[in-house]
Amino acid sequence: MAITIPQLRELKSSGKKFTCLTAYDATFSHVISQAGVEVILVGDSLGMVLQGHDSTLPVTMEDMIYHVSAVCKGNQGALIMADMPFMSYATPEQAMYNASRLMQAGAHMVKLEGGAWLAETIEKLSERGIPVCAHLGLTPQSVNKLGGYKVQGRNEHQAEKMLEDAVALEAAGADIVLLECVPNQLAERITRAIDAPVIGIGAGNQTDAQVLVIYDLLGITPGRRPKFVKNFMAGAESIDTAISHYVAAVKDGSFPGEEHSFAH
Numbered sequence: 001m002a003i004t005i006p007q008l009r010e011l012k013s014s015g016k017k018f019t020c021l022t023a024y025d026a027t028f029s030h031v032i033s034q035a036g037v038e039v040i041l042v043g044d045s046l047g048m049v050l051q052g053h054d055s056t057l058p059v060t061m062e063d064m065i066y067h068v069s070a071v072c073k074g075n076q077g078a079l080i081m082a083d084m085p086f087m088s089y090a091t092p093e094q095a096m097y098n099a100s101r102l103m104q105a106g107a108h109m110v111k112l113e114g115g116a117w118l119a120e121t122i123e124k125l126s127e128r129g130i131p132v133c134a135h136l137g138l139t140p141q142s143v144n145k146l147g148g149y150k151v152q153g154r155n156e157h158q159a160e161k162m163l164e165d166a167v168a169l170e171a172a173g174a175d176i177v178l179l180e181c182v183p184n185q186l187a188e189r190i191t192r193a194i195d196a197p198v199i200g201i202g203a204g205n206q207t208d209a210q211v212l213v214i215y216d217l218l219g220i221t222p223g224r225r226p227k228f229v230k231n232f233m234a235g236a237e238s239i240d241t242a243i244s245h246y247v248a249a250v251k252d253g254s255f256p257g258e259e260h261s262f263a264h
């Protein structure tokens with residue numbers, strides 16, 4: 001039996017942190033889940049790190065189903081979260097159809113990017129037994145609207161809106177909230193305001209969990225390395241050791257450090 005959402009909630013309520021990493025294939029899924037990572041994200045970041053696109057927008061449902069099914073084959077007990085690709089959840093009906101395809105491919109939950117406008121969709125998915133992670137902050141599928149991959153929630157108005165979105169989406173049924181590239185003080189406020197576990201990336205170390213793209217953790221980030229990334233291969237003799245160091249550092253709160261986080 002894979003890790004369950006009630007188990008993740010239990011970790012939050014007992015103040016214990018958990019870990020998440022991306023995987024796109026059976027081998028990495030095996031190694032990551034064997035290392036004790038609780039959640040594997042089959043991210044649409046695969047459009048950039050596997051397919052070489054400059055954004056996640058070209059990723060299709062067929063791509064996601066292919067990679068979810070490969071990841072499931074290697075999984076040793078992690079909860080598998082699958083990204084719903086760009087425009088696959090533009091209406092609640094599309095979301096229900098496409099989420100059901102990812103669940104049938106083996107995912108245990110789906111992740112959608114967006115704020116309170118997603119409440120109706122999340123309510124419908126949740127009512128039909130599909131767990132949802134709501135992705136807030138820097139939402140890469142909206143890169144063209146945001147004008148780049150930039151920290152979100154820096155001014156008071158944006159910060160209040162993100163907090164309200166998180167509360168509204170939890171009320172609609174979101175089981176997890178993921179915050180990407182937000183100031184650590186805001187991430188902490190949101191984490192305290194909701195009962196659903198909060199996973200952070202570039203969101204400081206006060207969230208309930210952390211996620212990284214596996215290639216970033218292994219130090220193979222082409223081009224400029226984002227501030228929130230740490231190369232866990234440095235000083236590790238194997239990939240297994242690097243992943244174990246990441247798990248230990250998240251659980252003891254030493255990763256991310258201030259140097260990986262954004263202040264206001």
Ligand code: KIV
Nearest residue numbers: 022043044045201211
């Ligand atoms: O697609 C992805 O890998 C993600 C993470 C960066 C959070 O959404």
